[in-house]
Amino acid sequence: MTKNLGQIDQEAQYKGNGSIIQILKHFRTGFRTRLAHPESIAQNMKPSSRLIILASAVFLSACATMFPQAVAVGDSEADVIARRGQPTYRYQDGKDRLLEYKMGPWGQRTYMARIGPDGRVVSFEQVLTTQKFATIKVGEATKNDVLKTIGGPSETSYLPLRDLEVWSYPYKEADVWNSLMHVHFDRSGVVQQMMNGPDPRFDPDRRFPFSMMR
Known part of the structure; x- marks a missing residue:
């Protein structure tokens, strides 16, 4: 049976569409598998992608260190530690406690939190x-x-x-x-x-x- 050019074009287009459909189905199946098994994403991740994620985590950590949350008079000692982390040193000054926080890449800033007998911040200064x-x-x-x-x-x-x-x-x-x-x-x-x-x-x-x- 002789096929005209129109039929040949339609069949070729159908086959082409069929291939695209198969590819999309395969992609959808693979995507669902990755959602069901997220650990496979980390295993198949390229080294460059891992480096980018690691660098981002380091950058965010550095930002948290260089730009920590503010401390206000009246905050509790627990609040200070939650926002600033553990102090670099502690001193006793009479009935008050002093929490020392050395900051900055060149060590040019040191913050001192004075904690009163009631466990609240009396002052916080550079x-x-x-x-x-x-x-x-x-x-x-x-x-x-x-x-x-x-x-x-x-x-x-x-x-x-x-x-x-x-x-x-x-x-x-x-x-x-x-x-x-x-x-x-x-x-x-x-x-x-x-x-x-x-x-x-x-x-x-x-x-x-x-x-x-x-």
């Missing part, structure tokens, strides 16, 4: 500031006083010629300049000098490989 440093009295303040005022140092050193221990605190002077405050203690642990200067980590001439040229 303590690495010029104003806070000014409250430390040379010749009177002890190491314990410094810890309760501005928290623990980012770095410690010793000056053998002067026989002084130095605690260094990176901070943003006037919220602009990358600086270091050095607190000097004598052998008895009393502050003898407060001295600030530029933070060498932000000096391009001191960064590798430029530092090798000096």
Whole structure:
């Protein structure tokens, strides 16, 4: 039986549509299988996709660390820990408790939460500031006083010629300049000098490989 060109085109189109239908059915079946077994999605996921998901999780975690939830006066200690995590250190100041939170990629911020005897926040402030440093009295303040005022140092050193221990605190002077405050203690642990200067980590001439040229 001779077929005309119209019939041939119709049959070809039908076969083509049939192939497309089979493909769609196969895709639908596979999609349902993946919904029923989500673990197969992770197993078949390309390495690049996994890296993207991992990077996204790290980014969200970093954002949570750099931009934590606010703490308000009157919040409970449990609220502070829920929003900020466990403190880097705890201090006792009379009947109050101090929770220290070191923050920032360069350690330029330290928040101190003061918890009253009733377990509620009395104050919550960033303590690495010029104003806070000014409250430390040379010749009177002890190491314990410094810890309760501005928290623990980012770095410690010793000056053998002067026989002084130095605690260094990176901070943003006037919220602009990358600086270091050095607190000097004598052998008895009393502050003898407060001295600030530029933070060498932000000096391009001191960064590798430029530092090798000096």
